[in-house]
Amino acid sequence: MQAVTLGPAGTYSHRAARAVADDVAFRESVTSIVQAVADGTFERGVVPIENSIEGSVTESLDAVANSEVSVVQEIVTPIRHALLAQSANFDVVASHSQALAQCRSYLEENYPDAKLEAVASTARGVERARADPSVAGIGHPDNAGDDLEIIAEDIQDQSSNATRFLVIGPESARSDAGGKSSLVVYPNANYPGLLLELLEAFAERDINLSRIESRPSGNRLGDYLFHIDADAGLYEERMQGALEAVEAIAKNGWVRVLGSYDTRHVLY
Numbered sequence: 001m002q003a004v005t006l007g008p009a010g011t012y013s014h015r016a017a018r019a020v021a022d023d024v025a026f027r028e029s030v031t032s033i034v035q036a037v038a039d040g041t042f043e044r045g046v047v048p049i050e051n052s053i054e055g056s057v058t059e060s061l062d063a064v065a066n067s068e069v070s071v072v073q074e075i076v077t078p079i080r081h082a083l084l085a086q087s088a089n090f091d092v093v094a095s096h097s098q099a100l101a102q103c104r105s106y107l108e109e110n111y112p113d114a115k116l117e118a119v120a121s122t123a124r125g126v127e128r129a130r131a132d133p134s135v136a137g138i139g140h141p142d143n144a145g146d147d148l149e150i151i152a153e154d155i156q157d158q159s160s161n162a163t164r165f166l167v168i169g170p171e172s173a174r175s176d177a178g179g180k181s182s183l184v185v186y187p188n189a190n191y192p193g194l195l196l197e198l199l200e201a202f203a204e205r206d207i208n209l210s211r212i213e214s215r216p217s218g219n220r221l222g223d224y225l226f227h228i229d230a231d232a233g234l235y236e237e238r239m240q241g242a243l244e245a246v247e248a249i250a251k252n253g254w255v256r257v258l259g260s261y262d263t264r265h266v267l268y
């Protein structure tokens with residue numbers, strides 16, 4: 001099976017994608033990855049969705065909410081960043097904005113004068129370092145190759161740093177089987193207790209939520225959609241009941257059921 005993920009080769013997304021596909025293709029944005037799965041160009045896509053230090057990858061949340069795709073698996077991997085450069089003499093640190101943020105304290109403490117440059121991915125930052133001696137990249141240490149020095153390893157601000165990736169497929173790959181389910185709910189309403197009602201749909205059926213996140217709908221200020229991850233499969237009666245209750249609450253809006261899936265922990 002062929003999967004598409006964030007490139008170029010050597011990104012953390014690439015490492016996660018190798019766990020689901022032998023053949024991995026690349027795009028330079030999460031939105032274009034989700035689009036390439038929605039339009040049938042690729043059977044699977046792998047996108048980062050949440051990091052233990054920095055929180056949500058909002059571009060991924062929005063792309064998944066707005067596209068006709070399903071979630072078929074989630075992959076959780078530890079993220080251990082290295083600082084890579086031609087020598088310790090550099091003025092710019094280039095990496096993905098998430099990676100720069102995950103190393104914020106390390107950079108402030110050790111390189112307070114370095115200019116931080118956000119690029120499309122960690123591997124793109126390492127490419128910048130390979131081409132320019134004044135630039136260091138932050139990425140997986142395997143990207144060093146023969147021509148870059150590993151200036152420092154394990155520079156993330158928490159040693160437990162981990163990222164959750166979603167494996168997405170076309171809507172036809174949506175499954176009711178799996179221990180977790182993801183929904184996006186747009187109530188298109190705003191009244192006291194709306195969020196409480198949404199939460200009660202799950203609490204009353206003894207379903208634990210592992211995440212709820214609001215994102216702006218884009219329609220007007222103060223109007224939100226909610227990303228909900230529940231620790232129950234759609235094959236379960238209690239989850240079907242919760243879904244019916246949520247659909248009733250969102251009768252003026254919509255509910256996108258992304259599917260049920262299992263978690264895979266990948267070490268590399």
Ligand SMILES: O=C(O)C(=O)C[C@]1(C(=O)O)C=C[C@@H](O)C=C1
Pocket residue numbers: 006010011012013014048051057079096098099120121122123163
């Ligand atoms: O740039 C990469 O290597 C990516 O795969 C992206 C990404 C992210 O967006 O969170 C993935 C894992 C790490 O958290 C840092 C960056």
